[in-house]
Amino acid sequence: MILAIETSCDETSAAILSNGAVLSNVISSQMIHSQYGGVVPELASRAHLRALEAVTNAALRAAGIEKNEITGVAATSGPGLAGALLVGLMFGKGIACSLGVPFVGVNHLEGHLYSNSLGDAGPEHPFLCLIVSGGHTALVLVRQLFEYQVLGQTRDDAAGEAFDKVAKMLGLGYPGGPLIDKLAQEGNPEAVRFPRSFLEEGSLDFSFSGLKTAVLYHLRDRGLMYPEEEGASIDRGTMADVAASFQEAVVDVLSAKTIEAATRTGTDRITIAGGVSANSLLRSRMQSEAARKGMTLHYPRAEYCMDNAAMIGYVGWLRLKHDRASGLELGVEANLVL
Amino acid sequence: MRTVTTRSAKDTADLGESFGAMLKPGDVVALFGELGTGKTEFVKGICAGLQISGRPTSPTFTIINEYPARFGIVAHIDLYRIGGEAELRDLGIESYFHEGCICLIEWADRALAILPGDHYAVKILHGDGSERERMVTISSPGELPS
Numbered sequence: 001m002i003l004a005i006e007t008s009c010d011e012t013s014a015a016i017l018s019n020g021a022v023l024s025n026v027i028s029s030q031m032i033h034s035q036y037g038g039v040v041p042e043l044a045s046r047a048h049l050r051a052l053e054a055v056t057n058a059a060l061r062a063a064g065i066e067k068n069e070i071t072g073v074a075a076t077s078g079p080g081l082a083g084a085l086l087v088g089l090m091f092g093k094g095i096a097c098s099l100g101v102p103f104v105g106v107n108h109l110e111g112h113l114y115s116n117s118l119g120d121a122g123p124e125h126p127f128l129c130l131i132v133s134g135g136h137t138a139l140v141l142v143r144q145l146f147e148y149q150v151l152g153q154t155r156d157d158a159a160g161e162a163f164d165k166v167a168k169m170l171g172l173g174y175p176g177g178p179l180i181d182k183l184a185q186e187g188n189p190e191a192v193r194f195p196r197s198f199l200e201e202g203s204l205d206f207s208f209s210g211l212k213t214a215v216l217y218h219l220r221d222r223g224l225m226y227p228e229e230e231g232a233s234i235d236r237g238t239m240a241d242v243a244a245s246f247q248e249a250v251v252d253v254l255s256a257k258t259i260e261a262a263t264r265t266g267t268d269r270i271t272i273a274g275g276v277s278a279n280s281l282l283r284s285r286m287q288s289e290a291a292r293k294g295m296t297l298h299y300p301r302a303e304y305c306m307d308n309a310a311m312i313g314y315v316g317w318l319r320l321k322h323d324r325a326s327g328l329e330l331g332v333e334a335n336l337v338l
Numbered sequence: 339m340r341t342v343t344t345r346s347a348k349d350t351a352d353l354g355e356s357f358g359a360m361l362k363p364g365d366v367v368a369l370f371g372e373l374g375t376g377k378t379e380f381v382k383g384i385c386a387g388l389q390i391s392g393r394p395t396s397p398t399f400t401i402i403n404e405y406p407a408r409f410g411i412v413a414h415i416d417l418y419r420i421g422g423e424a425e426l427r428d429l430g431i432e433s434y435f436h437e438g439c440i441c442l443i444e445w446a447d448r449a450l451a452i453l454p455g456d457h458y459a460v461k462i463l464h465g466d467g468s469e470r471e472r473m474v475t476i477s478s479p480g481e482l483p484s
Contacts, residue, residue: 079400
């Protein structure tokens with residue numbers, strides 16, 4: 001029975017897993033109206049400190065287990081915001097220590113890589129994973145258990161960040177990803193030809209900063225920036241066209257580079273993970289492109305796309321099973337790499 | 339204080355590089371400018387000037403990126419998502435104001451309450467000319483506008 005803690009960025013999350021199967025997975029932003037004290041997601045470490053105990057107790061209760069049934073504790077050790085990571089890591093170590101059970105630090109990105117194995121049979125090794133979220137955009141080849149090769153990553157903004165910033169420009173709320181996804185379904189993806197940045201020939205890296213700026217110029221030149229702040233409103237059809245055209249540009253690049261990476265490495269199993277992997281166009285495009293190439297695509301269940309402790313627990317369980325517990329001297333690493 | 343007009347993202351990064359080359363450990367650089375003006379490009383240039391081996395990316399989501407440097411670390415901070423002074427103080431950015439660190443703060447208009455008095459200020463504005471034109475104003479600690 002593993003207790004897992006994730007506090008690398010905004011979400012405070014705790015999960016209980018039994019032999020790799022998720023018994024509970026509690027995420028702070030989903031507890032807003034719950035009976036557990038109205039935890040609202042906030043930035044920074046003190047917010048995690050306030051939420052962590054309530055979230056952990058909720059996870060124990062939802063799993064129907066007592067603290068003393070825990071046989072191992074996993075916590076995210078990086079990458080992320082150092083202060084936020086520290087809260088979860090220390091809390092996890094404290095519980096492991098007090099219960100006298102092993103502790104293991106987990107790389108947040110490693111969690112995303114295996115998020116497709118939660119609740120469903122994940123892909124066999126080797127497989128290729130596109131991690132796309134607010135903080136990360138990376139193509140990773142998982143050769144075998146614990147053996148990773150980063151093939152490409154963003155050179156500036158993450159894909160999810162571009163979604164959030166474009167949503168802000170359009171006067172939509174936060175988080176921007178789901179709102180753009182929804183609005184885009186009413187729009188024409190060919191209305192505006194935004195630039196696709198493929199970088200230099202053969203590169204598997206990404207760049208979304210230029211696309212963000214192109215959307216900004218498009219809106220600014222037409223007097224359509226920040227409609228809410230200026231009390232004006234853009235015609236919904238125009239907004240939908242911009243949202244659809246922007247999303248099309250992002251998905252074009254993500255899918256083309258992912259298929260290229262799979263082809264180049266001779267991998268026919270592809271997974272997508274992270275918040276943006278919930279995007280409906282990305283899912284359908286990747287599905288059809290993969291099928292066309294005779295490849296299979298896995299994507300996570302909705303609750304495992306966003307940052308969550310279940311994926312940390314799954315990797316923690318794998319690591320403990322393979323005798324890879326961490327020492328209690330393990331510290332956080334804000335820029336931890338795979 | 340000097341103002342330079344740049345005409346491409348590369349221009350902005352090049353200017354950042356020459357500025358970065360003269361920074362000393364302990365320096366704090368406050369960057370001001372709207373979305374899409376090239377703050378992160380300028381920071382990438384600074385990091386090149388400081389001969390950072392890693393590749394700087396936008397810290398909007400994680401808020402703080404740390405890059406190892408010969409003298410210690412470069413803290414690349416982005417306050418875009420910070421809601422108010424309470425959140426700002428929770429971050430503990432002041433802990434990066436020391437002799438082993440160079441601090442680069444994007445959206446620094448949200449950090450006025452905690453900025454040390456002797457920081458550099460870099461303001462980037464969209465130019466009047468082409469879409470890509472930017473006006474970059476760099477102020478040294480001694481010449482900050484009041």
